Amino acid sequence: MAAQSAPTASVGDASGSVGVVQPSFITFNNPLPLTSGQVLPSYELAVETYGTLNEQRSNAVLVCHALNASHHVAGVYEGQAKSEGWWDNMVGPGKALDTDRFFVIGVNNLGSCFGSTGPASLRPGTERPWGADFPVVTVEDWVQAQARLADHFGIEKFAAVMGGSLGGMQAMCWAIDHPERVGHCIVVASTARLSAQNIAFNEVARRAIISDPDFHGGHYYEHGVVPRHGLSVARMIGHITYLSDDDMAVKFGRTQRAPAENGEFHYGYGVEFEVESYLRYQGEKFSTYFDANTYLLITRALDYFDPARRHGGDLARALQAAQAKFLLVSFTTDWRFPPVRSREIVQALLKNQRPVSYAEIDAPHGHDAFLLEDRRYHAVVQGYYDQIALELGLPARQRVTGVLAS
Numbered sequence: 001m002a003a004q005s006a007p008t009a010s011v012g013d014a015s016g017s018v019g020v021v022q023p024s025f026i027t028f029n030n031p032l033p034l035t036s037g038q039v040l041p042s043y044e045l046a047v048e049t050y051g052t053l054n055e056q057r058s059n060a061v062l063v064c065h066a067l068n069a070s071h072h073v074a075g076v077y078e079g080q081a082k083s084e085g086w087w088d089n090m091v092g093p094g095k096a097l098d099t100d101r102f103f104v105i106g107v108n109n110l111g112s113c114f115g116s117t118g119p120a121s122l123r124p125g126t127e128r129p130w131g132a133d134f135p136v137v138t139v140e141d142w143v144q145a146q147a148r149l150a151d152h153f154g155i156e157k158f159a160a161v162m163g164g165s166l167g168g169m170q171a172m173c174w175a176i177d178h179p180e181r182v183g184h185c186i187v188v189a190s191t192a193r194l195s196a197q198n199i200a201f202n203e204v205a206r207r208a209i210i211s212d213p214d215f216h217g218g219h220y221y222e223h224g225v226v227p228r229h230g231l232s233v234a235r236m237i238g239h240i241t242y243l244s245d246d247d248m249a250v251k252f253g254r255t256q257r258a259p260a261e262n263g264e265f266h267y268g269y270g271v272e273f274e275v276e277s278y279l280r281y282q283g284e285k286f287s288t289y290f291d292a293n294t295y296l297l298i299t300r301a302l303d304y305f306d307p308a309r310r311h312g313g314d315l316a317r318a319l320q321a322a323q324a325k326f327l328l329v330s331f332t333t334d335w336r337f338p339p340v341r342s343r344e345i346v347q348a349l350l351k352n353q354r355p356v357s358y359a360e361i362d363a364p365h366g367h368d369a370f371l372l373e374d375r376r377y378h379a380v381v382q383g384y385y386d387q388i389a390l391e392l393g394l395p396a397r398q399r400v401t402g403v404l405a406s
Contacts, residue, residue, distance in 0.1 A: 021075035046115025051099035064163030064170035070114035073106035119293035132218025162186035191341035205234035232283030244333035244366030
C-alpha cells in the first residue's frame with residue numbers, strides 16, 4: 001500500500017464547499033466474516049473523499065454516518081439541485097473539519113441502499129437480489145469493512161474517526177476494536193447502548209414495515225412493489241424521536257392545517273394539524289428513496305451495539321483497550337440519546353485515565369442538532385481539529401469560512 005499515490009479530491013471553492021464530487025465504488029473479493037457467524041463472500045463499498053492525503057498518510061479522518069445517511073458527507077453532485085452532503089456544514093475548506101488540512105473519507109455502510117452492497121444487490125451466483133436473505137450486520141461488522149477500506153488507501157492510523165448518532169457508535173467501536181489505528185475518537189449525540197425505550201421505538205418501526213402487505217417477507221423486489229406505507233410509518237415514528245418537544249411546539253404547536261369553514265375541526269381522521277401534515281410528508285418522501293430491508297438491518301444494528309456486554313456490563317472495562325483521545329458532544333434537548341448517555345462514556349474513559357473532552361450544548365433542536373449549524377457546537381469541533389492539526393504538525397488554517405468567520 002505504501003507505493004500508492006496519495007488520493008486527492010476537489011480542493012473546494014471560496015465559499016467553503018468541497019465543490020462537485022462523485023463517489024467511487026471499491027470492490028473487496030475477500031470474504032468478510034460477520035458477528036452473526038455468517039460470511040459475506042464479497043462486497044462493494046461506496047466511498048467519497050475530500051481533500052488530499054499527505055505523504056505521511058497521517059491526516060486522514062473517517063466520517064461514519066447515521067441511519068439514513070450515506071457516503072455523501074459534503075459537496076454537491078453535478079447537475080443535481082439540493083444535493084449537498086448530509087454534513088456539508090461541518091466538512092469543507094476552512095470549515096470545522098477543514099479539508100484544506102485533512103483528507104476526509106465518507107463510506108456507505110454495508111446493508112445500506114446508497115451504493116454499498118445491501119439487500120437490493122444481486123446475490124453472488126444468482127440473478128436475484130439478496131432481499132431478506134442479506135445477513136444481519138452489526139456496528140462491529142461495519143468497522144471491520146471500514147478497516148479494510150483503510151488498508152486499501154494505505155492508511156495505518158486515522159488522525160480521527162468521527163460520527164454522530166449511529167456514526168458515533170462506529171467511532172467508539174473503532175477505538176475499542178482497532179485502538180492502534182485511531183488517534184482521536186469524536187462521538188457526537190450518541191450512546192454506548194440503546195435504552196429499552198429506544199429499542200421499543202425501533203421495534204414498532206420494524207413491525208410497521210413487516211406488516212405492510214407489500215413487504216412479501218422482504219422479497220418485494222421480485223414482486224415489483226415497495227412497502228411504502230410501512231416504511232412511511234416507520235419514518236414518522238423515527239422522526240418524532242429526532243425532534244425535541246420545544247422544537248415541535250415552536251414549529252407546529254397546535255396549529256390546524258386547514259380549519260373547517262366555521263373555524264372548527266373537521267371531526268374525522270384526515271390531516272387536522274400542521275404537525276400531522278409534516279410527519280406524513282416526511283414519511284412519504286422517505287419511502288421514495290430508502291429501502292425497507294435496509295431500515296430493518298440498520299435499526300437492528302443499533303439495538304445490538306453494546307460493547308460493555310462482552311465485559312459483564314462494565315463500560316470502563318470495554319474501553320480499557322482504547323488508546324485514542326476523545327471528544328464527546330451532546331445536546332441538552334436530545335431525548336433519544338440524552339447527555340447522561342455521553343456522560344456515562346466520559347466517566348468510563350476517566351476511570352481508564354484516557355484524555356477526554358466533553359461539551360454539552362444547550363440547543364433546542366433535539367437529536368437532530370448534531371446535523372445543524374450551531375455556532376457553539378461547530379466552534380467546539382473546529383477547536384478540537386485545530387489541536388489535532390497542531391499535534392500532527394499540519395499546516396496552519398489557511399482560510400476561515402466556518403464559525404470564526406461570522
